[in-house]
Amino acid sequence: MGPSVKVKAAVLGVGLVLPEPQPTMLPAVKGAPVPGYACSELPDAGPVPARALRRLGRTQRLALGAAHRAMEDCGGVPDPESVAVSLGTGLGTLDETAAFLENLVEGEEREPKPARFINSVHNAAAAQTAMAFGFRGENDTFVHESISFELALWQGCRLIETGRSRHVLAIGADELNPYFLLAGREYGWWRKDSAPLAPMDEPGRQGTLPGEGAAAFLIGRPGSDPEGKPLPRIAGIRVRPLKEESVRNVNPADEVEFIRGLLADAGVRLGHIDLYLFGANGRAASDAAYADVGRALSEAAGGGIRCGVFKQRCGEFCAAPAIGLALAVYTVRTGHVAPEIQCRGPDGAGRPVSSVALYHLHETGYHSICLVTV
Amino acid sequence: MGIVTAAGWTPEEVWSAIEAEESGLGRLTLFDSPRCGHMPVAQVRDDPAARSDPAARSDPAARSGPAARSGLREGSRTDHLAVYAARRAFSDAGLDSFGDADRREIGVVLGTSTGGILDSEGFLRRLMLEDRLDVSLLRFHLCSSPANAVAGTLGLLGFRATVSNACASGATAIATACEVLESGEAEIVLAGGADSLARLTLNGFCSLLNVAPDGCRPFDAERAGLSLGEGAAMVVLESEAHARARGARIHAYVAGHGSTCDAYHATAPRPDGSRALAAMRSALDDAGMNPTDVDYVNAHGTGTVDNDLAEARALMQLFDGHPPPVSSTKRFFGHTLAAAGAIETVVSILALHRQRVPANLGLRRVDPAMGFEPIGHTSDGDLTVAMTNSFGFGGNNCSLLVERPTDDRGQGT
Numbered sequence: 001m002g003p004s005v006k007v008k009a010a011v012l013g014v015g016l017v018l019p020e021p022q023p024t025m026l027p028a029v030k031g032a033p034v035p036g037y038a039c040s041e042l043p044d045a046g047p048v049p050a051r052a053l054r055r056l057g058r059t060q061r062l063a064l065g066a067a068h069r070a071m072e073d074c075g076g077v078p079d080p081e082s083v084a085v086s087l088g089t090g091l092g093t094l095d096e097t098a099a100f101l102e103n104l105v106e107g108e109e110r111e112p113k114p115a116r117f118i119n120s121v122h123n124a125a126a127a128q129t130a131m132a133f134g135f136r137g138e139n140d141t142f143v144h145e146s147i148s149f150e151l152a153l154w155q156g157c158r159l160i161e162t163g164r165s166r167h168v169l170a171i172g173a174d175e176l177n178p179y180f181l182l183a184g185r186e187y188g189w190w191r192k193d194s195a196p197l198a199p200m201d202e203p204g205r206q207g208t209l210p211g212e213g214a215a216a217f218l219i220g221r222p223g224s225d226p227e228g229k230p231l232p233r234i235a236g237i238r239v240r241p242l243k244e245e246s247v248r249n250v251n252p253a254d255e256v257e258f259i260r261g262l263l264a265d266a267g268v269r270l271g272h273i274d275l276y277l278f279g280a281n282g283r284a285a286s287d288a289a290y291a292d293v294g295r296a297l298s299e300a301a302g303g304g305i306r307c308g309v310f311k312q313r314c315g316e317f318c319a320a321p322a323i324g325l326a327l328a329v330y331t332v333r334t335g336h337v338a339p340e341i342q343c344r345g346p347d348g349a350g351r352p353v354s355s356v357a358l359y360h361l362h363e364t365g366y367h368s369i370c371l372v373t374v
Numbered sequence: 375m376g377i378v379t380a381a382g383w384t385p386e387e388v389w390s391a392i393e394a395e396e397s398g399l400g401r402l403t404l405f406d407s408p409r410c411g412h413m414p415v416a417q418v419r420d421d422p423a424a425r426s427d428p429a430a431r432s433d434p435a436a437r438s439g440p441a442a443r444s445g446l447r448e449g450s451r452t453d454h455l456a457v458y459a460a461r462r463a464f465s466d467a468g469l470d471s472f473g474d475a476d477r478r479e480i481g482v483v484l485g486t487s488t489g490g491i492l493d494s495e496g497f498l499r500r501l502m503l504e505d506r507l508d509v510s511l512l513r514f515h516l517c518s519s520p521a522n523a524v525a526g527t528l529g530l531l532g533f534r535a536t537v538s539n540a541c542a543s544g545a546t547a548i549a550t551a552c553e554v555l556e557s558g559e560a561e562i563v564l565a566g567g568a569d570s571l572a573r574l575t576l577n578g579f580c581s582l583l584n585v586a587p588d589g590c591r592p593f594d595a596e597r598a599g600l601s602l603g604e605g606a607a608m609v610v611l612e613s614e615a616h617a618r619a620r621g622a623r624i625h626a627y628v629a630g631h632g633s634t635c636d637a638y639h640a641t642a643p644r645p646d647g648s649r650a651l652a653a654m655r656s657a658l659d660d661a662g663m664n665p666t667d668v669d670y671v672n673a674h675g676t677g678t679v680d681n682d683l684a685e686a687r688a689l690m691q692l693f694d695g696h697p698p699p700v701s702s703t704k705r706f707f708g709h710t711l712a713a714a715g716a717i718e719t720v721v722s723i724l725a726l727h728r729q730r731v732p733a734n735l736g737l738r739r740v741d742p743a744m745g746f747e748p749i750g751h752t753s754d755g756d757l758t759v760a761m762t763n764s765f766g767f768g769g770n771n772c773s774l775l776v777e778r779p780t781d782d783r784g785q786g787t
Binding site: 084085090091092097098100102104106108109110112113117118120121122123124126127128130134135136137138139140141142143144145151155158161162164179182186187240241243366 | 407408409478486487489491494495498499501502503507509512516517518521525531532533534535536537538539540546550553556557573574577578579580581582633634635636637638639640641649652656766767768769770
């Protein structure tokens with residue numbers, strides 16, 4: 001990458017909580033079970049004692065686990081009190097909300113459970129993270145379905161750019177829940193068998209698989225690495241509603257312009273990107289749209305581009321773009337494509353991978369692009 | 375500006391209630407609950423003007439609640455409240471004449487704490503009590519539903535986000551929208567908050583023993599908790615250059631915003647109020663102002679023992695023991711959760727325009743621990759800058775500063 005790349009924030013530490021690599025059958029609240037990727041064991045959360053952890057909701061625990069790993073990865077920050085938290089979650093701690101409401105229905109509102117209510121609040125995970133690590137900076141939770149994490153990352157970068165915060169922990173976290181499985185089954189989101197996903201490689205397959213997980217990123221001002229090593233950087237992030245009603249109708253040329261615009265703001269051209277990482281999830285219409293955009297990108301870049309997918313490793317969930325970003329950061333940090341990413345296209349002739357463009361075409365009606373460089 | 379609360383459907387109606395010192399608290403009729411009648415709530419009712427206006431009485435839509443008045447074909451109650459307020463704000467800002475292309479650039483940032491949970495409760499009751507699976511009731515469950523309904527209704531395709539910082543959500547949405555404008559992501563953003571009453575929040579706050587049986591009395595010595603409410607408020611935020619270029623009327627400036635986290639407890643505020651104080655100071659720094667520049671504080675003032683004391687301590691520190699006029703307007707509207715920060719921003723702007731300080735309704739005897747005397751009755755003031763505070767579960771603190779245009783650049787309402 002050239003020196004003209006505009007840097008929004010340096011990534012000082014990454015923490016990732018991935019579900020099991022093979023999908024298993026999970027119980028929905030009613031009817032047949034649903035295959036999906038789930039975390040069979042929830043992660044440690046560093047400073048939070050096990051007893052306290054047991055009282056928290058699943059999304060809180062996933063977020064805390066990712067936050068703990070990110071803080072370990074960066075070795076701590078000099079002034080934790082100033083750290084801000086910016087978290088994206090599509091559904092929050094749905095398990096806790098459901099449990100509180102189930103109790104209301106069963107008990108005819110006689111004995112509502114306060115702990116469940118406290119955990120049901122959408123910002124509970126961000127608040128618990130702040131309490132666990134003593135982060136007293138701004139604390140925001142974005143809850144806008146599948147773009148929740150991108151919004152949280154945008155906010156985090158904005159806090160760094162404007163100097164409102166020296167460090168921000170940006171987190172994406174979402175849990176699997178029997179009601180989520182049920183709703184997806186009724187709406188026809190899921191496939192019926194538990195064969196692992198192979199996004200963009202299963203023509204004719206219908207449906208994706210649900211998943212869960214979390215990723216956290218401690219970001220700060222560029223150049224803040226004490227050892228002088230080059231740090232991965234978030235060089236740009238943009239998220240917008242789609243003009244079209246459905247991803248089926250997107251114009252690939254418009255998508256190329258959307259991507260080109262973000263890259264141009266960062267001083268990069270389409271052909272300079274070492275890896276385009278797509279959020280394809282195995283659903284036929286969505287995969288077809290990604291494939292169309294990939295072809296248009298290749299054409300616009302003046303040659304074949306290298307593409308990768310990652311949801312075969314975690315399934316589909318609202319905060320899944322955070323998983324993609326973690327894999328992108330690992331990739332530019334090591335120079336090698338992370339093993340969780342499946343790639344196609346020219347392999348760069350052994351050159352280190354120093355730039356990844358994470359692109360999502362959300363079926364909820366949005367698109368997003370995030371540029372990671374080193 | 376657009377606003378809908380238990381105290382009125384327009385800024386004028388809301389201000390009339392403030393002048394008359396009439397609380398919007400009353401009996402819960404929105405849904406059945408064993409808690410009905412045990413504590414008052416601030417439920418949005420049929421248009422009060424429609425009840426007294428014979429012409430309006432003949433119009434079924436004018437007599438109806440949010441669902442009929444929003445113009446939205448279907449949505450949760452929160453969606454309807456949000457869309458109603460957004461439409462009013464959009465018109466008030468003179469944006470109705472905008473064509474499709476211009477509207478596509480306009481953003482929406484909305485705060486909500488529970489979104490369409492009232493419908494989701496219906497889904498669960500049907501499933502558990504009748505063994506009927508009706509996933510259509512989950513269509514509006516996601517918190518993004520109100521923002522999407524606003525954007526869809528008005529044809530807006532710019533930056534869109536939903537913030538859920540508990541009871542600080544509405545204020546945080548306005549602060550975030552300011553950042554959207556400053557970053558150049560948009561020139562115009564509709565921002566605010568919306569929440570409806572629901573069994574989840576009603577029972578939740580009751581389980582925490584945080585609801586006052588006779589209505590909230592912020593800063594009172596015998597305060598016994600909050601009163602729940604519902605509503606929405608939206609403001610059109612615009613870069614000043616853009617607003618001037620199109621000749622828009624400017625109601626007020628958002629002069630500064632500041633946010634912090636207590637990192638102390640899941641529900642209780644940090645007792646010394648130090649992080650709330652930091653949020654207020656951050657807002658002042660952002661605005662380049664001193665505490666002495668603040669002429670009025672619209673306090674978060676929920677009426678809970680802990681919140682009011684922590685906020686009072688922060689205010690006494692910030693203003694060196696001599697705060698400007700302070701009032702909490704929660705007894706007018708109830709605690710509308712994510713809508714509160716947006717509603718109170720609109721109320722603060724109205725106060726600046728009318729040069730009147732809203733009453734701290736419900737006050738009988740000030741808790742001496744507060745150290746200051748909130749404004750007991752709506753009264754005259756000399757107001758240029760108002761601070762409005764919003765604090766929430768999880769220790770979220772957000773302070774906004776709004777400033778009245780003091781030259782011929784803007785015009786009041």
